[in-house]
Amino acid sequence: MDKRIERTRREVLGAAIALLGERGYAAFNMEAVASKAGVSKSTLYRHWPTKLSLIADALETLNVQPKPGPVDGDIRQRVTMLLCHLAEALTASPFAACMPGLIEAAKHHAEVAHFLHEYSAHRRETLVALLRDAVAAGELPVDFDAETAALALSGAIFYRRLMTPKPYLSEEMPALVAAILGSAVSAE
Amino acid sequence: MDKRIERTRREVLGAAIALLGERGYAAFNMEAVASKAGVSKSTLYRHWPTKLSLIADALETLNVQPKPGPVDGDIRQRVTMLLCHLAEALTASPFAACMPGLIEAAKHHAEVAHFLHEYSAHRRETLVALLRDAVAAGELPVDFDAETAALALSGAIFYRRLMTPKPYLSEEMPALVAAILGSAVSAE
DNA sequence: ATGATATGAGACGGTACCGTACTATAAATG
DNA sequence: CATTTATAGTACGGTACCGTCTCATATCAT
Structure with missing residues (x-):
């Protein structure tokens, strides 16, 4: 070699x-x-x-492997932790810096678009799985829409990062989680 | 002239x-x-x-004026309608086509960043106002977090538009609204 | 009608980047 | 050590875009 x-x-x-x-x-x-x-x-x-x-x-x-999420704590804590990792990945990683350029490039280059789609889908899957498990375990109502919730959670973080001057901070994450899971979990 | x-x-x-x-x-x-x-x-x-x-x-x-939202229907219907307009503006308007390029350009040109921030803030304000009014009118719980909900709703739409191959369609909007307002409104 | 002004057409030098080609040197291989 | 292979350095032709300039023509204002 x-x-x-x-x-x-x-x-x-x-x-x-x-x-x-x-x-x-x-x-x-x-x-x-x-x-x-x-x-x-x-x-x-x-x-x-x-x-x-x-x-x-x-x-x-x-393409980095997201660390296997720790399984301790209740569902809110686990989701909060996952979202903090996501927010981190969207603000302080090499991917974060490239993201805007990739979004633009995706319009004209199918490979780039594919990469972006895979990346986001992959990150979202982890979140969806987490929420689904919580539903199965009775931590969330049975009619809880894990897919949509994952979109809303990830979306809020992306949105703040790309379209506003202040990305999500870790401190604010519990409020976001509460807004999406909050009332649903109150049925526990 | x-x-x-x-x-x-x-x-x-x-x-x-x-x-x-x-x-x-x-x-x-x-x-x-x-x-x-x-x-x-x-x-x-x-x-x-x-x-x-x-x-x-x-x-x-x-910079187009968003049409004044109609005030009929319950809060879910009003929000759904507003979000459909947003989704439309993000997929089929001149702004929509420019958005990826602007996100990229915003990194290096403060004026472009400012434009994007203003644009998104402006659109979000309408949504927040709508939700706040609903809280005041008792259509939503008093502890409903309008700001965060607006972020999650707008975010989901942006996210699907920018990071996935299929943007939100009007048919899917009620499900999104239900996920964010749904359980909260059930307290009515 | 007539002077003022906006436009069309294009040449120009300058710069930046592409991708290729060639030679000389350095480093790995066995 | 001898040979193969990777690299540095650089020149090259080609292309694209910038921003300036000139001059002829068309359109406006009065």
Whole structure:
């Protein structure tokens, strides 16, 4: 295994994600990546024949495993914790920085759209599963709509992050959870 | 009043918004605007000295007045109707097409960020007011959190529009409203 | 009608980025 | 050590867009 190749891939993919986050999908260009990665342009093109192939490769980097949620506490606490992780991922992760650019790029590049859809669906699934389990365990009413609730919870966090000047903070999360689960859980 | 100037402004601003929607903030360039507007580049630069001034001017065009919501029906119906309008505005309006590009641009241009924040805040206010009135009228519990509910409702719609392949449809809106107001209103 | 003004058409230099090609050097492999 | 392979550095032609400029033409105001 050639160390030179490993190093090149590592540096370039890192630089690509950083650039995507800092300057957006549009300003992303091969020469900037090469310069930021400390790699020559010829090397860059040897590994990734085109700009899109590099971006596609870089996006893989963003697919992180969400930590397995702890199962202690009541349903409100568990959901709150999960949402705090989500809020964190949407404000302070590499993905967070790239998200606006990806949303824009998704309009014109199906692969990017697919990536976004997968990413959001994947994160939402965990939340839906959590809520479903709570329904099954009798912590939530049997007619509780887990899918819609998950959309509303995730949506509020995305919305605040993308369309308002102040993203959700951890302190505010219990209020959000209470608003969606609150009255429903009061039937317990 | 010179008709030539009116025509130029009208055509150019229209072309600018169209282009912003079709090809995104990045691909937005003066030559494309001129060509699309059927106007020469020299004319373009006489009216708007720079690209950003044109964009700023074009954004004003997007500020449409939301129709005054009808006041008939119970609170669920009124909210549902308002949300349908919102969903419509997020999928089929000139603003809708521009939104992804604007979200991306907001990262680097404070004016664009400000525009987005104002736009979303403005739309949310109507919803919050509606919910507050319902609380005051006893249609919703006194401890109902109108702000958070409005965030969750709007958020779900934005989220589906931006991060998933299928935006909210009118048929699904009652289910969303029920999930957020549903159990709360059952106390009536 | 006549002078003022807005427009059309396009050339222009400048800049930035694309993707390719070539050579010389450095590092890995066996 | 000898050979293969990856890289640096850089020049290149091509394209796209910026913002400026000039000049001829069309349209307005009075």
